Amino acid sequence: MTVRIGISGWRYAGWRGVFYPEDLAQRRELEYASHQFSTIEINGSHYALQSITSWRSWYDTVPDDFVFAVKGPRYLTHMLRFRDETAVPALANFFASGVLALRRKLGPFLWQFPPNYRFDAQRFDRFLSLLPRDTAAARALAGQHDARVKAPWFATREQRTLRHAVEVRHESFLTPEFTALLRRHRAALVVSHAVADWPYFEDVTSDFVYLRLHGADALYSGAYSDAALDRWANRIRQWASGGEPADAQRVGPAAARRRSGRDVYCYFDNDKKVEAPSDARRLLARLSAPQ
Numbered sequence: 347m348t349v350r351i352g353i354s355g356w357r358y359a360g361w362r363g364v365f366y367p368e369d370l371a372q373r374r375e376l377e378y379a380s381h382q383f384s385t386i387e388i389n390g391s392h393y394a395l396q397s398i399t400s401w402r403s404w405y406d407t408v409p410d411d412f413v414f415a416v417k418g419p420r421y422l423t424h425m426l427r428f429r430d431e432t433a434v435p436a437l438a439n440f441f442a443s444g445v446l447a448l449r450r451k452l453g454p455f456l457w458q459f460p461p462n463y464r465f466d467a468q469r470f471d472r473f474l475s476l477l478p479r480d481t482a483a484a485r486a487l488a489g490q491h492d493a494r495v496k497a498p499w500f501a502t503r504e505q506r507t508l509r510h511a512v513e514v515r516h517e518s519f520l521t522p523e524f525t526a527l528l529r530r531h532r533a534a535l536v537v538s539h540a541v542a543d544w545p546y547f548e549d550v551t552s553d554f555v556y557l558r559l560h561g562a563d564a565l566y567s568g569a570y571s572d573a574a575l576d577r578w579a580n581r582i583r584q585w586a587s588g589g590e591p592a593d594a595q596r597v598g599p600a601a602a603r604r605r606s607g608r609d610v611y612c613y614f615d616n617d618k619k620v621e622a623p624s625d626a627r628r629l630l631a632r633l634s635a636p637q
Contacts, residue, residue, distance in 0.1 A: 347586050347607030350413060351630050352385035353622045354615040364620045380408035383626055385415060385453060387613050392417040398444030398499040405448050413453035415611060416445055424460050428473040435492045437476055441484045442491035442498040449502060454509040454556060454611060461515040461544065465524055474531035481506045511536050511556035515544040522598035525549040540565055548594045550601035554609040555585040561616035569621040579632040586610045
């Protein structure tokens with residue numbers, strides 16, 4: 347098992363001179379951030395298809411042991427919402443855009459659904475069924491891309507399992523039927539903490555745990571207190587060891603304990619006042635301290 351603590355995105359104007367040195371060239375921000383943390387979420391892929399040039403550049407910029415989490419397109423999660431057959435070519439376009447060029451540095455895919463998206467078991471089962479479980483399936487899906495991908499690339503020969511995590515923001519998902527679906531498809535529920543009217547639950551539904559911490563005082567803002575970070579560190583240790591916190595908030599049954607442990611990915615998204623990188627460092631220090 348591996349615990350990775352990082353940040354959601356890396357290009358924020360307000361971070362210059364606070365997290366990033368004043369004299370650091372903007373093109374070197376990812377390089378700098380990737381030497382502070384072992385993982386970062388790529389947010390740009392949520393808003394538009396990225397080019398193979400970008401995917402290759404990101405791969406080349408970060409250290410060998412670094413891992414990206416990749417945010418799935420909002421065109422799929424917020425607009426199409428997997429309502430009809432147009433979801434297949436759109437998903438194919440995403441995997442044909444070059445994401446597989448991240449190779450061994452490709453971590454989980456994050457699929458974030460909007461607050462007005464209600465749980466529909468049939469539609470969600472279809473969505474999860476479409477997600478490729480390994481690179482071979484991703485290449486086969488990418489082959490169905492359409493003309494919107496100007497320079498398709500999915501020629502990797504690597505054979506790897508692909509992981510998927512799902513973040514939901516409507517209370518209708520607070521049902522055992524939803525977490526059972528995630529388990530059936532081996533997808534992780536995103537443990538999403540925010541000062542917002544979003545559901546919070548901690549069901550473990552896969553062989554890894556994915557956390558997003560959106561801020562302590564306001565949405566995307568507010569540093570986490572020492573006590574809060576102590577609590578997160580303790581929960582991460584328990585998930586990583588293969589168990590669950592005794593007070594875990596679940597809607598379904600507890601997961602079976604894993605003797606081999608679990609990987610844990612945790613991303614700070616409280617970026618407005620440059621609290622994300624600071625909080626990530628503070629949590630890392632707690633997890634690195636001897637017990």
